[in-house]
Amino acid sequence: MLLESFQFATIQLRKACESVYGEDLITLAVFGSVGRGTPSFESDIDVLVVARNLPPGRVRRIDQFSAVEERMSPVFSSLKEKGIHTTLSPVIKTPEEVLVGSLLFLDMINDAVLLYDKDDFFYGYLKDFSARLKKLGARKIFIRGRWHWLLKPDYRQGEVFDI
Numbered sequence: 001m002l003l004e005s006f007q008f009a010t011i012q013l014r015k016a017c018e019s020v021y022g023e024d025l026i027t028l029a030v031f032g033s034v035g036r037g038t039p040s041f042e043s044d045i046d047v048l049v050v051a052r053n054l055p056p057g058r059v060r061r062i063d064q065f066s067a068v069e070e071r072m073s074p075v076f077s078s079l080k081e082k083g084i085h086t087t088l089s090p091v092i093k094t095p096e097e098v099l100v101g102s103l104l105f106l107d108m109i110n111d112a113v114l115l116y117d118k119d120d121f122f123y124g125y126l127k128d129f130s131a132r133l134k135k136l137g138a139r140k141i142f143i144r145g146r147w148h149w150l151l152k153p154d155y156r157q158g159e160v161f162d163i
Contacts, residue, residue: 005084006039009075013088014115016071017049020064026050026095027122028115035111044089048108050122054094061092098125101163105129106149110140132163 010030017028032046033039054061069088079086091104098105098121109130117123138151152161 001082002039002041002084003037005079005082006034006043006045006086009045009072009079009086010034010113010115012072012075013045013047013068016068018116019071020067021049021051024052024054025116025118026052027098027117029108029112029117029122030115031108031112032089035108035113039086041084042086044087046089047091048112048122049090049092050095050098051092052094054092058092062090065090065092095121098122101129106133109133129163136161136163138163 013030014028017025027048027050029035029048030045031048033043034045049065055064065088068090072088076086093102105126109126112122112126114123133151136152137154138149139153140147141150142148151163152159155161
């Protein structure tokens, strides 16, 4: 029931984002526990929105995203009736900002679920990013109960490298 409820929510999330962002929507992805398929009754939905013509600044982008949250309100109300208390945790970027890169994208390589991806924009980005990490010898390692990225195992102090 839990996974199906989150799957329903992500379908509705896609519809809401398509409605709010229209033709400007480039990519919509969920990541984190929902992307991995391991949500709990208290999990938030981590969501990446990539769109053109975004307002400048985080506050204005969140204000625009509030229209998505408003459309999702009935969905969240129905989930609460099932004991699922979730919210949206958006990351909102332009395509140009994605291409600059972010450490946030490291974990999306393995656990992002692309709900919408015009012309395979983010899929292509993640594929390229993954190839660059592989070239560095990067890998995820499990230390003290948590996963961490070892980006360049042969790193030498003072060395500069790009990912």
